[in-house]
Amino acid sequence: MKIKFWGTRGSLPSPLAAHQVHDKIVQALAAAHGQNLPTEEAALSAWVARHLPFSVRGTFGGNTACVQVSTDGPDYILLDAGTGLRDFAHDYRHQHRRGSKPGFPVGAHFHLFLSHLHWDHLQGLPFFYPIYAEGQHLTIYGAHDKIEEAVRAQFAAPYFPVPYEYLKAKINYQRLSPGQNYEIAGTRVRLCEQNHPGLSYGYRFEHQDRVFVYSTDCEHKQAEAAAADYPLLKFYADADLLVFDAMYSLEEAIYSKADWGHSSNVIGVELAARAQVRRLALFHHDPHNTDAELEETLFNTRMYAELYHQEKGRQNAPGKFPAEVLSSYDGLEVEL
Template sequence: MHFKFWGVRGSIPAPGPKTVHYGGNTTCIEVRGENNELLILDGGTGIFPLGQSLIPEFPLKVHIFITHTHWDHIQGLPMFLPIFVPGNEVTIHGAADPITQRDIGEVLARQMEYAYFPVREAELNASMSYLNIQEGQSVQVGGVNVRSMLLNHPVLNFGYRLECEGKVFVFTGDHEWPYNIYNKQDPDYPDYQQMVDEQRSRVLEFFSDADVLVIDTAYTEAEYPSRKGWGHGTFASSIEAAREAGVKRVFLTHHEPTRSDADLEVAFDEARKSLGVGREGDPQFELAQEGLLIEI
């Protein structure tokens, strides 16, 4: 199994000279199974160049797994070339909207209404399928098993655990670690803390022993208090969780769009120093970088 980053920024694309090294496209990861099965995690703007690269493989079959439907994770889908070409088979997996009761196909079709895009979903030439995912459900794509888990974000958000030939790849999508909303003096604090601890244990089990973990790491510890509840992790929370879960290799992603490449490296270096990264038994920590191809 191998994977390639096509988009690693969060919230909004951030192209330009200050982000050219790590990349300015929003979230998209290409994963290939041992038999060249093609899976794509999220459809941010990075899915546009990915689609161009797939032309030599037409006609193709592709399974796209959407973590959640915030713009930065779906905004590239209308420009994904394979959906316009006859003979291609595109299956999109994701969550139904629990508020509006729209399934994943209906949710995604809305961004292709005429008010937003000149081509309607009904006019696409590829064979399109939409499958709603339930928490804990496993989907088999050839030799790759994909298991989902609900993670904490201000919309229904799935993390995905991919297993193939004994190798494990985990992607969180956007994720903020749950926290206690009560003060320690509040009588409801202990019960709520138990719930927080149980949820953390479940997530760490989902991560456990992964060969690769790609995890939302948007903020520094100094930034987090003013962004608490926005649904994203920090350098410290990601590093500590990876250690607890016994992960082998970690890629920190969903880079803050206002952070230049140089600023990103400074924030990463400061976190590594403050947390003593590199001690015996530590995972290998890296910044996700657009274009990086990794064999697992």
């Protein structure tokens, strides 16, 4: 399985502003000052990758939730339809361009799994070009009531100019239930109910011997999560990659933003360690957080994972869990 992140922000798209790009250039020039820089472009690119922190040479991005799961099968698997879905569609269109016209392959099937129906998980759908083309097939999965109504509403006047009836792709809906096992697009899929305003659902995908868990928009309450039979622990167990809602700091998650429906990096590390997750990816970044702040959060999370392992991990389990902590960003690809 290969996982590609097309959108990693929570709540609201948050593109970089001009002054933030300016600041990155200033920091890059300051770091390059007095260095014996190569002049050849490829060598310069390698220097940038080696010497500048990610927050200076790149960005975590501003698109809201959309993640792609690729297997060796022909179908497309997508999780959530935040604004990152537009970038996926753009890439798809680019790959299937015939001359100046799009030439989408007839019979392409997209499987879109929705965690829930909040806007940051739906807003990209009207900009998903394949739905305007004949010969494309979109199946939308979820466990909520009224998913079709919510999707149709994205196209309703006065909010969007193209009515749902105009869509040319075949679109169908499949209601899923937590606890059931499904075989979809060559993968085994399960859902788990999550604590979030209006509820959300996590998805666990198994393919060959790999496990991927997508668990966003979930508030793990300390007391409940501490229990040995906490349902999400079993749901996360032995994942090769866990995408985790780490929108808030520990203080925000417990005090100032309690009951807002999101979690912290700290509980992410603890649950990943207890569930023996190999890689933990922080996700659903707060739109207020800058690249430098997200980079600092990643650094602190790695430190905490190391301390947690030293304190608790060695007594509990052989091996180190999570072995790796990363912070997702728009465009990141992870091979499982």
